[in-house]
Amino acid sequence: MPRGKATAATNKTATAQSNVKKNISQHKDEVNSQIKLQGQEIEPEEDISYAQNKSPSLDLSKFKYEKKPHIKIEYEKESPVKQVIRYQHLISLMLSSQTKDQVTFAAMERLRERGLTIDNVLSMSDDELGKLIYPVGFWKTKVKYIKKTTQTLKEQYNGDIPDSVEKLCKLTGVGPKMAHICMSVAWNKVTGIGVDTHVHRISNRIGWVKKPTATPEDTRKALEAWLPFELWGEVNHLLVGFGQTICLPIGPNCEECLNNDICPSRGIKSPKKTTPMKVKEEIDPLDVKKKKL
CATH class of the missing domain: 1.20.5 (Single alpha-helices involved in coiled-coils or other helix-helix interfaces)
Structure with missing residues (x-):
């Protein structure tokens, strides 16, 4: 060639x-x-392998997303501070029965100042605890209930409170109303409607129950049968304030009520309590003459 x-x-x-x-x-x-x-960077010394007369290929393995393991935080349930707060919620509810809110608040302030913990309450004498909570309603009985319940929490629940309505109701001095409210405020769980005397009275007056109910527990069951679950947590605090200011047990202020045009009980006056008349003491005329002399 x-x-x-x-x-x-x-x-x-x-x-x-x-x-x-x-x-x-x-x-x-x-x-x-x-x-x-x-947003990716390639190191200068790194090279991309290409095959001659073939399509280039890029190694993307280093850009692969790796899912990190989920970290579960469980400090809330185990936190001693959280346990103390839950215990104080329970004690506040126990004191509030048959007691005005301002009286309950004052008693709780005195207890917190003294140190409202399980160990502190158990170390108090009945006399000291009674002076701290006086003048809440039935304070002598509540001293016994608080002491017994506190001892149960220490022995059976490691210083915490039960996390179910059934267990709460087994504590001395705790009923269904307290249990449902306690589940809401202490555990942030809605388990039922807290029906106290105000909710019971108003529900019957405005016709929220099909048939008149005799007890708050009967009212709770009647309300939960038709009221949407998402509203259960609002019923208590709405009706309690309404019952304390407008829909009073005796002499309700129907003229001030915004529901007076639809309330079936409007204008019906509750019977007023009658107190026995004091018997006047007979005055001896001789005693009068003696006093004048």
């Missing part, structure tokens, strides 16, 4: 290889720029 033709073929081969390398280099630059736009 003539020398000139061999040289021309060699030059063509060299030119073709140069063009391939040039195309590969350009493609690498394009890929790198695309990755940088996506």
